[in-house]
Amino acid sequence: MNEFKIIEKYFKPLTKGDKAAQNLADDVARISLKKSEELIVSKDMIVENVHFLRKDGAFKIASKLLRSNLSDLASAGATPLYYVLGFSKNSSLDEKFISEFARGLKSVQDEFCLCLIGGDTVSSNQLFFSVTIFGSVKKGKILSRALAKNGDLIFVSGSIGDAFLGLNSHFTSLNNKEKNYLLERHFFPTPRIKLGKKLLEKNLSNCATDVSDGLLADLRHICQSSKLDAEIYQNKILFSAAAKKVLEKDTSLSALKMLSGGDDYELIFSAAKKDLKKIVALSKALQLDLTCIGEFKKSSNKTFEVTLRDEKNRKIKIEKFGYEH
Numbered sequence: 001m002n003e004f005k006i007i008e009k010y011f012k013p014l015t016k017g018d019k020a021a022q023n024l025a026d027d028v029a030r031i032s033l034k035k036s037e038e039l040i041v042s043k044d045m046i047v048e049n050v051h052f053l054r055k056d057g058a059f060k061i062a063s064k065l066l067r068s069n070l071s072d073l074a075s076a077g078a079t080p081l082y083y084v085l086g087f088s089k090n091s092s093l094d095e096k097f098i099s100e101f102a103r104g105l106k107s108v109q110d111e112f113c114l115c116l117i118g119g120d121t122v123s124s125n126q127l128f129f130s131v132t133i134f135g136s137v138k139k140g141k142i143l144s145r146a147l148a149k150n151g152d153l154i155f156v157s158g159s160i161g162d163a164f165l166g167l168n169s170h171f172t173s174l175n176n177k178e179k180n181y182l183l184e185r186h187f188f189p190t191p192r193i194k195l196g197k198k199l200l201e202k203n204l205s206n207c208a209t210d211v212s213d214g215l216l217a218d219l220r221h222i223c224q225s226s227k228l229d230a231e232i233y234q235n236k237i238l239f240s241a242a243a244k245k246v247l248e249k250d251t252s253l254s255a256l257k258m259l260s261g262g263d264d265y266e267l268i269f270s271a272a273k274k275d276l277k278k279i280v281a282l283s284k285a286l287q288l289d290l291t292c293i294g295e296f297k298k299s300s301n302k303t304f305e306v307t308l309r310d311e312k313n314r315k316i317k318i319e320k321f322g323y324e325h
């Protein structure tokens with residue numbers, strides 16, 4: 001299929017006729033903004049055999065790409081608006097792949113209310129895809145990595161480590177339902193868009209990041225940006241029932257590996273101690289676990305580090321914080 005046929009048949013429907021896309025018939029897309037808003041932008045890029053395998057299937061590849069990009073908007077507390085798509089193709093890609101890719105994008109679009117407004121298509125031996133996503137926030141109302149305060153509590157949404165287990169197939173002790181749960185968590189992460197927006201709306205936080213490289217590595221990013229240390233407790237971190245079962249049965253796995261495993265796309269955020277009850281109420285309203293795992297502290301030696309402690313308050317040595325690019 002040539003580039004123009006692909007665009008016409010598979011990508012144009014994803015614009016839902018939105019005028020920003022200009023029918024995919026111009027050189028540019030055109031985004032209108034309200035005066036009181038700021039445009040938030042993030043880009044993700046994935047390469048075959050590094051970030052995805054062809055055998056995963058185009059539906060999953062596309063879903064994960066757009067979902068993980070949406071997670072960046074979630075960590076800013078932004079509302080998704082639009083995205084543009086970089087698409088590489090070669091003769092080994094059949095039409096089925098392209099149509100499944102488009103179907104994967106559509107399913108995420110439908111869930112998070114955004115649409116495609118442009119992109120570029122190239123031919124290449126190596127497959128790679130890229131999404132640049134655009135969202136909006138009210139002017140000045142954005143979650144940032146740099147705004148944690150000394151004494152703030154550290155919260156994490158959802159459970160940690162499932163996506164890592166899904167990727168690494170620690171499945172021997174699990175039944176089909178549990179296996180599927182972990183695989184779904186890997187391929188279809190849930191960007192915490194609602195949570196990010198509510199934290200801003202309710203003035204509960206102005207500091208967040210999403211867990212893409214690993215809980216420890218991403219928390220360390222907040223520490224370095226906010227110039228604080230973080231003290232967290234391993235026994236406070238929430239693991240799913242399936243993950244707990246793997247941890248019990250599989251001796252090759254440690255909780256520490258799950259904390260540096262990455263791809264969770266949960267949010268880490270800070271909140272003042274006085275707002276603890278409000279966070280509990282928000283957790284109920286969103287039907288999403290929001291777990292306090294520790295606290296930000298002034299850094300005495302300016303290392304801006306994460307300290308992980310066991311149930312007896314002993315320091316756990318961390319060899320690897322997360323995935324490095």
Ligand code: ADP
Pocket residue numbers: 007011023024025026027028084085086087116117118119120121
């Ligand atoms: P140019 O040559 O000016 O870069 P193209 O011919 O590549 O423009 O693209 C024509 C139109 O098709 C543009 O509106 C562009 O945004 C759109 N387009 C091209 N590739 C994609 C894609 N992968 N996804 C969405 N839109 C695309």
Ligand code: MG
Pocket residue numbers: 120121
């Ligand atoms: Mg082009």
